[in-house]
Amino acid sequence: MRPTAAPTILTLALASVTTLFADDGEAQRRRRTDDARRDSDRMRRRSRYERKLEPTTRRGRPVTVRLETPPVAFDAAPPPPSSERPYDHVVMVSLDGLRPDAIMLTDTPNLRRLRQIGAWATEARTITHSYTLPSHTSMLSGVDTDRHGLLHNDFTPRHGFTRAPTALYLAHDAGFTTAMFVSKPKFRHIAIPGSVDVFRLPSSRCAPVVAAATSHIAATREGITFVHLSEPDSAGHHRGWMTLSYLRAIAEADRCVGALLQSIAARADRDRVLLMISSDHGGHGRTHGSTREEDMRIPWIAWGSRVVPGDFATPVSTMDSAATTLVALGLQVPSDWTGRPVQRALSRTAADSQGSGAQRPAGRNSDNSSNGR
Secondary structure (H helix, E strand, O other): OHHHHHHHHHHHHHHHHHHHHHHHHHHHHHHHHHHHHHHHHHHHHHHHHHHHOOOOOOOOOOOOOOOOOOOOOOOOOOOOOOOOOOOOEEEEEEEOOOOHHHHHHOOOHHHHHHHHHOEEEOOEEOOOOOOHHHHHHHHHHOOOHHHHOOOOOOOOHHHOOOOOOOHHHHHHHOOOEEEEEOOOHHHHHOOOOOOOOEEEOOOOOHHHHHHHHHHHHHHOOOEEEEEEEOHHHHHHHHHOOOOHHHHHHHHHHHHHHHHHHHHHHOOOOHHHEEEEEEOOOOOEOOEOOOOOHHHHEOOEEEEOOOOOOEEEOOOEEOOHHHHHHHHHOOOOOOOOOOOOOOHHHOOHHHHHHHHOOOOOOOOOOOOHHHHOO
16 A cells, blocks of 8 residues: 555645646636726726716816806005015915816806906916925925925825925024914925924814914914915815816815905005915816826916016916015025016015025026016
8 A cells, every 4th residue: 555655645735736726827817807807997987087077068168157256355455665575474375286277167256356456377387296295395495396305295204394494484584473274284294393383274174274374364464374275176186177066166265265365455554465376286087296287287376565467477386486475575585496586476676686696597487587577
């Protein structure tokens, strides 16, 4: 029996190994089939989404929401008194994920009114890495991601704070009061310790955020107040950019902008307040972050007593918002910043004198004083 036992055991072992590999191969084939089926289903769902949700009408045109809400009582600012600096208070408002072409398609009386009495940049764009946290960091620091270092897009404490000093940081060092009222925790990465006097995260909804911001604006004469509203971005990710839900979210954000306008209009020194409204990125489908025109193009509006009203086509970068804020408060723009002040938002003489010490880096338009920017 012993001479025949060894071959039997060897045969059984080989059979087991063969079966094992066969089972493993079959499992791999099943996984590949399942993956292919899921990919096919995903492509079919995406195709249906692009057909039915992205163009919100059968003809491929976005739905237009009727303009029904009157704008708040908010007129052009009175002429400014003579002063060494253009403004005392800068209110920066970011409507997350707002595409400029959507503003005229929905109920946005306040944004439309600001376009009439303020300056509207028709060629404003965000940075190439068009995500919320990197873009907002550039908006507040005047430099791109290679300088500020915030490439991630969520609240991750181990990543720390931005490496670049922000306009809030520089203004705080100069004695101004600084505040951030936001609707996403990730903005803590921008609030460098010691640079922000007030940091509030009241809600993901714009109404509580604006309620906190208006109280601060009413009580603070000099400084920077940054306000972040997330409604457009949330609706874009949930239902799609340029869908009816997205347009309704913009209308809700516009009502919150109206509350901010009322708080500024109630100030006795409203001629000393500069309001800038912009966004961090646009979007397409249910996403953003690419270099597509829909993702890169953003709105940029400035209102104030020294603003030259009207649409202008000079290119504006989101990094220019930080530089404009500093010059508005009579502060120097760091020479190594990419962002430059948008002169249409400022007294031209003040902008030229404050920004003359900083040369625009190669690759950026450096003749803004001559083309009306």
